[in-house]
Amino acid sequence: MSRHNVSQPRWAEAADAGAAAAHADTIGYPVALKSQAGVGTMSVAAYSRAEVLDGYDRMMRDASSRHGEVVVEELLHGARIRAETVLLPDGDVCIAAITRTTPGEAGLQASRHCVYAHDALLHNPVIRRLVARTLHALGLRPGVFRIGMQLTLRGPRITDVQGHAPDDLTPVLVKTATGIDLLQVAVDVAAGGTPGLTPKRQRASAVHFAHASVTGRIERIAVTVGPDLQPFLERVVQLKYSGDHVVAMPESYESDALAYGVVVGSSPSDCHTALDRLAQALCVDIAPSATAGQGVRRLAWQNRSTGL
Structure with a gap:
């Protein structure tokens, strides 16, 4: 990607804590520590050399992240988006949807995604050129891809490329918002057919x-949705139950999610308002583990800044 002048964060590989700290000093703070073990493993934000050393130690203790080297990456500032992209057999590139992401605690994990059929970035020439250049640089064959980027003050910069249909229920969002079925598109492209875009x-x-x-x-978990939300609600799913152990952000994984809700509206603001109101539908009592403190803390699904 560097050879093809694809804008991306500065990064370096580190085989030990000392190398990670040295790379972070060179790149400049803040940085993100990411495992090369794959998507879904632990990521840590660090704002100082001490936090890099502590983050590296935590990653090495984590079973899913301790194999392989750690990437020290520039932590970018700016809105996070993902271009749900289709590379057609004739070389044409189609951005089927733009997914806008709201990060959770520590800014590394996503807590909310939104897709809008009229998103202005769908036809942005800078975004389209960057997506096409990324596909070309990687020499990818036709298919469905998710290309992540951040919109920084210096322009959009590529943060990740997933060589498959998107996760995080994004195909549901795209189909609900636009009617485009990304999974069917992937099948059609693989089979040499004409995808419905x-x-x-x-x-x-x-x-x-x-x-x-x-x-x-x-200790207790309940999801109760009132009739006022029914016109906006596509689905709400409880994932955890009484007795389950959960890990708090920023060290939690997708498997630690308590519940999720999908809503639909005429605009992104409608959706965010509905999700904020849906906050009242989830009530959880959690008894903290010995390392997390004492007593029972009552949680509500209403403050996105705390990762709920």
Whole structure:
């Protein structure tokens, strides 16, 4: 990607804590520590050399992240988006949807995604050129890809490329908002058919993943949705139950989510308002583990800044 002048964060590989700290000093703070073990493993934000050393130690203790080297990466500032992209057999590139992401605690994990059929970035020439250049640089074959980027003051910069249909329920959001079925598109492209990329709906759809802000055992959990939310609600799913152990952000994984809700509206603001109101539908009591403190802390799914 560097050879093809694809804008991306500065980064370096580190085989030990000392190398990670040295790379972070060179790159400049803040940085993100990411495992090369794959997507879904631990990521740590560090704002000083001491935090790099502590973050590296935590990653080495984590079973999913301790194999392989750690990447020390420039921590960017700016809105996070993902271009849900289709590379067609004739070389044409189609951005089927733009997913806008709201980060959770520490800024590394996503807690909310939103897709809007009329997103202005769908036809932004800078975004389109960057996506096409990224596909070309990687020499990818036709298929469905998710290309992540951040919109910094110096322009968009590529943060990740997933060589498969998107996760995090994004295909549900895209289909609900636009009518485009990304999974069917992937099948059609693989089979040499003509994918359906013409939008049939003009709406917005969003999902929110609720995570605990304290590590411990769930004492009680309940999801109760009132009739006022029914017109906006596509689905709400409880993922954890009484007795389950959960890990708080920023060290939690997707598997630690308490519940998620998907809503639909005429605009992104409608969706975010509905998700904020859906906050009242989830009530959780968690008994913190010995390392997380004492007593029972009552949590609500209403403050995104705490990762809920």
